[in-house]
Amino acid sequence: MDARAFDRVLGSVGGPSRPGPALDEKGLMRLARADVWRPLAGALAGDAEAAETDGASRAPVEPSRAPVESSRASVEPSRAAGKPTPGAEDAPRIAQENPRTGQDTPRTGQRSPDPLRLGEEGPKAPPLDYALLMPTLLKLLPEGLTVGEKVDGEGEFASVVVNDGRRKTLVQINVQPDMRSVADGLYGDATTLPDGTLLATSRQPGEKGGAGVVAWTADTMRPDGLRVVVSAFNSAAQSTPATRPEPALTVEQLTAVATSSEWLKLQQK
Template sequence: MPVRHDEDSADPFEGRLGAALRQAGDGFATDGAALVTAGQARGRRLRLRRRAAVLGGAASLTLVGVGGALVLPGSGGGGDGASGASPAASAQRAAATDAPVTAEAMLTTLRSLLPEGDVSQERSGDGSQGSAFATVVFDDGQGGGAVAVSVDRLQPGGDDADQMTACPDKTAVAYDSCDSTELGDGSALMLMQGYEYPDRRVDTKLWRADLVTPEGYHVSVNEWNAEAEKDAPVTRPEPPLTLAQLRTIATADAWRAAAASLPENPKGVPDDGGTRPEVPPVTGPPVLQVLTDLLPDGVEVVSQEGGDSVEYGYVIVDDGDGRSLVSVQVQTGMADVAGDLFGPDDETLGDGTRVAERQRPGEKGGAGVVWWSVDTLRPGPNGERVIVDAFNSEAQHTAATREEPALTMAQLREIALDPRWFN
């Protein structure tokens, strides 16, 4: 998705969904192009991050620092050797020993799957906290590039599984190619060639493969044409592994075995031991239907995305002075995180509706981009929230096409407060 709505919250892709692409470069990228705010309840945060991953193409891991050390929950130290067993055999072993995959096993497996070349700057973490990873710098003789793999478990058949392998919307993130396919065993695989920075201010390329099996095993393999994800010089024109090699690594049985050994949490119980709050479904007309009806006269819709979704949609409009992106997100169940979304200086209307108006620079680095938004929360137990955003560009990661968005703040406010969103 093109935008995020919490200036001060933690990285919206922390935890298992990490970054996501992601999340994939800054936008399906690791610093996250999320449309929604992460609240205090972990269950709510996970729900919103899943939504952010759909069009954001989010990566499920983040490399930082010297040598591309991976930062993931529960990173830890080594142990025994790699597992090359079949998924079924590994699952039986895990059930018998109750021992998650070790950090050493992750590294050993990654080394065994790489083609001939030099491997250095190794880092890894075990699966004791629900995810495991390994990262190295791999040099085939043409320059070193960071290569990283992570494994975790998702709810089989859930939204996470679908969204992790969905190609991102090009309005949200720039990439050269993306292909999402279903394999013979029912697994979903996404292969993408993209960039670390959506505005391409540095020509660091990010190529990735994400696999989700019918059992909910999630494998993510990422590579860069630099020895670290960020703040490292480009060492070669392209990352060291081809897409075919990424596919081979991602689909290796050993990773499924590793995922099978991880602690299972199929009900999505929050880390603090609480229960996931029940979230009422969004009911109402499709977002695009309402949004296009509410647009002011004099603006032409040149493209749109959202289909029949009642939760999210966007249009690119042109009033004759340049194209402008306008997006809407509709949420429910947000009453318990109102304190995280609105501050004491934000407006409260007579009926109790909270309203926050924001004008800020676009966060994805597009030259001269500004981001205007109106965030609203209706009173009542359903916690009905509508966020409307507008940019002075066609996408948040592209250069400005005009001085200001095509819609004024007053027009954005009128759209956000319209009663039709939930009728």
């Protein structure tokens, strides 16, 4: 769940219509964590499971490919071999003989594991003890940083403001127990680490109106679905102007935080 607030009406002409968004970070956290979203998450997870087991009757997962293209890809090998073109009655057999893998080849050239099938092979991720989230984040921050304001969402979100002597940086953390049902959409171009963890990194402009703000992110998912996302910004808040050219933490340092085995200690086994 991603909740965002802006200081203007998107698509309108002109600049900001107010000094800052009507919702602050705590308000957005409460909105994103509200229990009212759980039935929707369950329904989405059910759709993902149905797509895995009912591939013959559903459209392809990739939205950019039309159903006609998918059908053509299935029948062309038969034509090349001199075999008759299969008809509609052959669809169940074709789907069984040619199951979808659900993932594109990541940047490393190694295929990322299918998250649903991977979940069948390993144990389901246990619930998390979120009381350990903030202490773990503080423990994993690189040396040489002064920690300022802390915001503990008492759930899967937390943030701290740090300073390396060259002005402030906001660092945010999001830890979720089992996100395998949406892994296809999140990690289609991810790198697969030796332990099976999926890693996606990015450097993007900020999304909450702060002038010149950039966000550097390391987004990871372990084989049991445990997802850890760490982001750093070149400002003390996403909605205020940038105060430095780049965040205080590099993408490599964010990756080290996100892939640390310390996060496994949050799991209540």
